[in-house]
Amino acid sequence: xxxxxxxxxxxxxxxxxPGVLASDNVNFDLRKGEIHALLGENGAxxxxxxxxxxxxxxxxxxxxxxxxxxxDVQSPNDSIAAGIGMVHQHFMLIPVFTVAENVMxxxxxxxxxxxxxxxxxxxxxxxxxxxxLDVDPNALVGPLPVGIQQxxxxxxxxxxxxxxxxxxxxxxxxxxQEAEDLFRIMRDxxxxxxxxxxxxxxxxxxxxxxxxITVMRAxxxxxxxxxxxxxxxxxANMMVGRQVxxxxxxxxxxxxxxxxxxxxxxxxxQRNLETVxxxxxxxxxxxxxxxxxxxGNGQTELSEALTGLRHPTSxxxxxxxxxxxxxxxxxxxEAGLAHIPEDRQRHGLVLSYSVADNMVxxxxxxxxxxxxxxxxxxxxxxxxxxxxxxxDVRTPSPFVNAGKLSGGNQQKVIVARELSRSxxxxxxxxxxxxxxxxxxxxxxxSEIIKMRDRGVAVLLISAELDEIMALSDRIAVxxxxxxxxxxxxxxxxREQLGLWMAxxxxxxx
Amino acid sequence: xxxxKQSNSLSRKILQAxxxxxxxxxxxxLTAVVLGGIIIAxxxxxxxxxxxGLIEGSFGSTKALSETAVWATPYIFAxxxxxxxxxGGLFNIGAEGQLAVGAVSSALIGYALPEWLGFSLPTIIxxxxxxxxxxxxxxxxxxxxxxxxxxxxxxxxxxxxxxNYIALNTTSFLLNGVMxxxxxxxxxxxxxxxxxxxxxxxxxxxxxxxxxFVLALFVAFFIWWLLNKTTLGFEIRTVGLNPDAAQxxxxxxxxxxxxxxxxxxMLAGLAGSIEVTGLNYRHELGFSIGYGFDAIAIALLGKSHxxxxxxxxxxxAAMRNGxxxxxxxxxxxxxxxxxxxxxxxxxxxxxxIIRYIYRIKAKGERVVLTRGWGG
Numbered sequence: 001x002x003x004x005x006x007x008x009x010x011x012x013x014x015x016x017x018p019g020v021l022a023s024d025n026v027n028f029d030l031r032k033g034e035i036h037a038l039l040g041e042n043g044a045x046x047x048x049x050x051x052x053x054x055x056x057x058x059x060x061x062x063x064x065x066x067x068x069x070x071x072d073v074q075s076p077n078d079s080i081a082a083g084i085g086m087v088h089q090h091f092m093l094i095p096v097f098t099v100a101e102n103v104m105x106x107x108x109x110x111x112x113x114x115x116x117x118x119x120x121x122x123x124x125x126x127x128x129x130x131x132x133l134d135v136d137p138n139a140l141v142g143p144l145p146v147g148i149q150q151x152x153x154x155x156x157x158x159x160x161x162x163x164x165x166x167x168x169x170x171x172x173x174x175x176x177q178e179a180e181d182l183f184r185i186m187r188d189x190x191x192x193x194x195x196x197x198x199x200x201x202x203x204x205x206x207x208x209x210x211x212x213i214t215v216m217r218a219x220x221x222x223x224x225x226x227x228x229x230x231x232x233x234x235x236a237n238m239m240v241g242r243q244v245x246x247x248x249x250x251x252x253x254x255x256x257x258x259x260x261x262x263x264x265x266x267x268x269x270q271r272n273l274e275t276v277x278x279x280x281x282x283x284x285x286x287x288x289x290x291x292x293x294x295x296g297n298g299q300t301e302l303s304e305a306l307t308g309l310r311h312p313t314s315x316x317x318x319x320x321x322x323x324x325x326x327x328x329x330x331x332x333x334e335a336g337l338a339h340i341p342e343d344r345q346r347h348g349l350v351l352s353y354s355v356a357d358n359m360v361x362x363x364x365x366x367x368x369x370x371x372x373x374x375x376x377x378x379x380x381x382x383x384x385x386x387x388x389x390x391x392d393v394r395t396p397s398p399f400v401n402a403g404k405l406s407g408g409n410q411q412k413v414i415v416a417r418e419l420s421r422s423x424x425x426x427x428x429x430x431x432x433x434x435x436x437x438x439x440x441x442x443x444x445x446s447e448i449i450k451m452r453d454r455g456v457a458v459l460l461i462s463a464e465l466d467e468i469m470a471l472s473d474r475i476a477v478x479x480x481x482x483x484x485x486x487x488x489x490x491x492x493x494r495e496q497l498g499l500w501m502a503x504x505x506x507x508x509x
Numbered sequence: 510x511x512x513x514k515q516s517n518s519l520s521r522k523i524l525q526a527x528x529x530x531x532x533x534x535x536x537x538x539l540t541a542v543v544l545g546g547i548i549i550a551x552x553x554x555x556x557x558x559x560x561x562g563l564i565e566g567s568f569g570s571t572k573a574l575s576e577t578a579v580w581a582t583p584y585i586f587a588x589x590x591x592x593x594x595x596x597g598g599l600f601n602i603g604a605e606g607q608l609a610v611g612a613v614s615s616a617l618i619g620y621a622l623p624e625w626l627g628f629s630l631p632t633i634i635x636x637x638x639x640x641x642x643x644x645x646x647x648x649x650x651x652x653x654x655x656x657x658x659x660x661x662x663x664x665x666x667x668x669x670x671x672x673n674y675i676a677l678n679t680t681s682f683l684l685n686g687v688m689x690x691x692x693x694x695x696x697x698x699x700x701x702x703x704x705x706x707x708x709x710x711x712x713x714x715x716x717x718x719x720x721x722f723v724l725a726l727f728v729a730f731f732i733w734w735l736l737n738k739t740t741l742g743f744e745i746r747t748v749g750l751n752p753d754a755a756q757x758x759x760x761x762x763x764x765x766x767x768x769x770x771x772x773x774x775m776l777a778g779l780a781g782s783i784e785v786t787g788l789n790y791r792h793e794l795g796f797s798i799g800y801g802f803d804a805i806a807i808a809l810l811g812k813s814h815x816x817x818x819x820x821x822x823x824x825x826a827a828m829r830n831g832x833x834x835x836x837x838x839x840x841x842x843x844x845x846x847x848x849x850x851x852x853x854x855x856x857x858x859x860x861x862i863i864r865y866i867y868r869i870k871a872k873g874e875r876v877v878l879t880r881g882w883g884g
Contacts (some may be wrong), residue, residue: 346754347749362759370740375739
């Protein structure tokens, strides 16, 4: 057959949200048995388009045609009936249920009123064999590795006879090796006639696995191309609409004396499980130490223990010679910490406070911002105007609530507040650019490098390997709560780091 | 946080903010009044006459005005108590109990202190001592709940309710026992009268309105200033809005929770103190039934803003005070007022109804009364 069969077509889809045209006359089609990548920055409209197809929202204009029939989606049930399955970025699994129970959830098979686990398990085993998706139907989901949990999600869609599978940012939580596995599964699926929409913002993955690539920007489709006809620079250009500098411009570093010293640190999480085991490292003034690792390998607890948000169970933390083990955030801040927290809306900001108030969130209590317990509005005002200018925060005024700003500008408010403090000796930046647009990422990267060049010690924690490689002078890899390797950033490769992140043993350090 | 040049547009902005904030409460009152009127007509009364009676009874004469102010005084204090806790992310249902222990303590200092000392005290010392005793006791009473919340995660809603039972029954025990008025004719559970030196003077000869009312207005202003202009207020509000960010910012969250409850309890205790020293000159079992609970309604209707609380306290006071006149004119039972108050509160709490009826779009974020259990 010369003309490929179209299984799904979206025509002229338009969706207006308050203040945002999330989808602007979008046309998109999916051929039978292809992997069609939907590429774009956060906020480009990828997820909106998929939510419209999946029935979570309804389009204002346009139509969706599945297998030649117009699809009138009122709810996800309609799209499931039409053979569309979706694997969300955050898995929709119940950890205390088995694989079989999770798979049948919402579509339970019963035998005389009781769940019929046997029939379901048989069907799952059959699907596993047919598509090369190895899962044990009787295993509890909770302890399974993330990669396997993702397979369970895919099995769930196939169990419901999905012929079109939407994968929303599936590699965000995977190690490079797990991602390779996923790509193999995706190819197996398409070989058996399943069609896949692969949503991502990672260029390399798209080039590796997709049959066609549709790039979205600001709610519009920019172009649809074949991987053989393009390269990452061109794709990046389409994504952001301008030439992007993929590497950060930085001078050779001159590291000074040790600033942050961590010795034998162990930390427990809220479930009382030890997620950081006996970790030791140092960060010197004038260098960036990047901590690479797949999310959930103890990075969160490590940074919380360093910044005073969590008590370590044992070990010692010193900043510039001061023992700050288990001290409160205020004491550590006064000793010279600037902390860009992992979750900017939970820890970093009070969203219903003004930008000006947020810019003194950690410093409101001392001069010039307050005097004898009374806040000095004039000082707050001057401070915020100065920082808004210096850090290019796009806000209509200092009095606007921080919650009204875009993610990038919210992060800039935090970066401005933390990096402008006069006594900073150590910066702990945890996922400083997650979910931001390229412009903000570049800006925040350059600010971090500026701090390094001023002789400040920087600890960068990030799940984005590209970010780690671009900024770090040395790289430590964290795996299951331990630092498994510390290497010179110039003397390592993505592949090597990926192996360590996946738990491979370290032969040479 | 403004420069003088902007004052023109700023005053307009402030007016805008006030009208935005008060739109829903205003419409809630209007709707409740209209519904109340329909109900009055339905049971055979004349709603216009009834409401005329209500207004005459509460604002129609100097005496009526004075009595409305007398009613409003404890409402303002107790409403501020609940509102301050709201601002700190805490739901203080225990104002009733804190008010009772405050009243008992003030009464005790009021009638017994000179006896213990063996000499009488001048008003300038005795009255403040009585008031401070009530505030302290209310603060301790609520502070226990704050401590439980901060260090054990025990939820303040449950614990303030439990502390209410303890307070009210302990009060009953004391008023029937060691603190009972021993005068031969007395059969009521009440304390002896407090000394003249512990009494709050009236503002005008012949009217019951006392200086406690002025104090209430001053305290309302003070609480506004404390919350919005001081570092302590900044800490309380930050903990209330985002305790995680507060911890990150180096604020001692546990200390702030306890302090917020103590301040809230002090305001509730003050409500009890002022009733004893300014109005009743003794504490009597059952005198305050409902102030502490009406205070929740007042705080909600006033959107936890001190000015809003003064206004809603006046509204509730006027309705309570005018009810008798309404009953006299139309033979409508006084309970009708409770029903209208309940309707107002219902419309404020479930403001989606009001927004739907009047087609108002939601603006800003929702009022968060209390966080999840153990949160």
